[in-house]
Amino acid sequence: MSRPTKITAMHVKDIRFPTSLEKDGSDAMHDSPDYSCPYIILETDGHLQGIGSTFTAGKGSEVVCFAADTMKNRVVGRRLDDIFNNFGAYWHEITCDSQFRWIGPEKGVTHLATAAVVNALWDLWAKMEGKPLWKMLVDMEPEKLVNCLDFSYIEDVLTKDEAVAMLKKKDATKDKREAEMLKTGYPIYTTSCGWLGYSDEKITKLATEAMSQGFSRFKMKVGKDLQDDIRRAAIFRKVIGPDRIWCVDANQVWGVQDAIDWMTALAPYKPLWIEEPTSPDDILGHAAIAKALNPLGIGVATGEMCQNRVMFKQFLQANALQFCQIDACRLGGVNEVLTVILMAAKFNVPVCPHAGGVGLCELVQHYSFFDYIRCSGSLENRMTEFADHLHKEMCAPVKVRDGHYMPPQAPGFLVGIVPDVQKAYEYPDGSAWLDLFEKGLFKRDHDHEDN
Structure with a gap:
């Protein structure tokens, strides 16, 4: 060809x-x-x-x-x-x-x-x-990679020279991390057990099956009814036990004080984070929620609907998120996503991409491999979302083993249907x-x- x-x-x-x-x-x-x-x-x-x-x-x-x-x-x-x-x-x-x-x-x-x-x-x-895209990004010379990015409006936080220096600093040990990813893969959490419309029986069945497949990280949707969320949280914790990671996601439905009060009530069930607790555009609201909930051991995660790198810059500057959830399609494609990953690395905030949907799992796996191998060098508090529907429809569906994404080997971004x-x-x-x-x-x- x-x-x-x-x-x-x-x-x-x-x-x-x-x-x-x-x-x-x-x-x-x-x-x-x-x-x-x-x-x-x-x-x-x-x-x-x-x-x-x-x-x-x-x-x-x-x-x-x-x-x-x-x-x-x-x-x-x-x-x-x-x-x-x-x-x-x-x-x-x-x-x-x-x-x-x-x-x-x-x-x-x-x-x-x-x-x-x-x-x-x-x-x-x-x-x-x-x-595969992740490998191309991992192998690309720092200057060439940075030349692909637009630093407009973010140079007060991250310059091109800083980005090049960050990449070069990690490059000395990137081969070791790449070998690790090829062997064990990148940790993921599943949302497929905890959709809000699922019955208690379905939640129990799906969470039990997920554990048998090696999953140790889970997310549950919340936000419609507090007492119902408390009941479902108790079911989840009973099924997965006290030590597995459990997160919750409100998908923007609360005001600031509502989010604080609701999550204070759910705190006994030890969620790692509350995702999108309020309007995705309310940076200061997220900061206030984070300030109130961090002493309870609950972080704030957001980014699924964060509009662009400029808003991510402000979320990071305001300590308004503890988990950076880039989305492969909400931002303007690979170029902009990479700028956010680099900013998050500078602020030492873990990147935990949003996925699910149609092709999002196939897309974001590349970012997680790139982030770990080339930018962060750490897996602490890092995990990527997984949902188990709409994969057989893909030409190159994600490969999951023991609760980890395994690096794809075929050339491309691999989102073909x-x-x-x-x-x-x-x-x-x-x-x-x-x-x-x-x-x-x-x-x-x-x-x-x-x-």
Whole structure:
């Protein structure tokens, strides 16, 4: 296969899965999500494809797809060497389009679309290099890696020279950590046992099965009813025992004082963290919650919906998070995620990526391997999220062994969806969706009949 020189076409698909039928992914804020992904395919003149995606909960996915489609003029026809030799400048170009930027800037729909396109570019680059993305990032010279990043608005916290120095400092021992990852993998926690819509019996069954598979880290959704959360916490602790790690996630539903009071009531069950306790944009609110809960041994985790590197900078400056939860698609793709990982390393805050969804586990595993091997050098209080649905639909599903992600070896970012699955679940005319409409389980606008 010849090495491609330029991008010749870009295709955008709206792929959705009816996960709301079984309450998979349900939480206090999102009670019936249909896990979905705007899906990008980049064609090249060398017959090599770049695949990228972002993530939504169903409705609105078509808006992100439209936004991604409007970016074609800055992608199609571009020479790959021009992009990859100065990727930081290219990323700045596509995020600072003077008109497109207005409906962001660097946040929301435009940034979700940016992530899908940028992730596809990195997938293409890694395939060209014949390496999985994590390995390409681990092997890249510090100066070349830093040249891929945009330090706009964050140089008061992290400069390019500092980033290069940080990478060089860890490089002397990175081979040892890489060998460790290849042997034992990266620790993960499971959310699949603790969705808010699950019955007590299902929670018990799933948590028991997870322990038999080697999991020792768990997360439970909270936030609808305090007494119900206390009851479910007691069930969880009884099943997993007193020593395994247990976290909780409120998905933004509380005010600041509500979060403090609620988590004080749950403190006897020893949660490691409370995730997204309030509005994801309220940096000072998170700081106040952290100040109140840290003496109880409860940290604050957030970042799943943190809009950009600038907000992460402020969260870190304000001591508003103890666990940095980067998302592979909420930020503007690989370039921006790496800047946040480097900032977190400087502040000595563990990176614990958010995952689940469609392809998010497949994406974030690369960041965890990179973070440990190249940046942090520590596994203390570090773990990455895992949810066990929507993996068989992937061309290269994550490999899990004894509660750890094992490093993938195939070239690329590895977020491709099986072609037959793409065809069946492309919204709204895929065969799976037509069948659901015919059965009356969904309306054409993908609302349930009983909503």
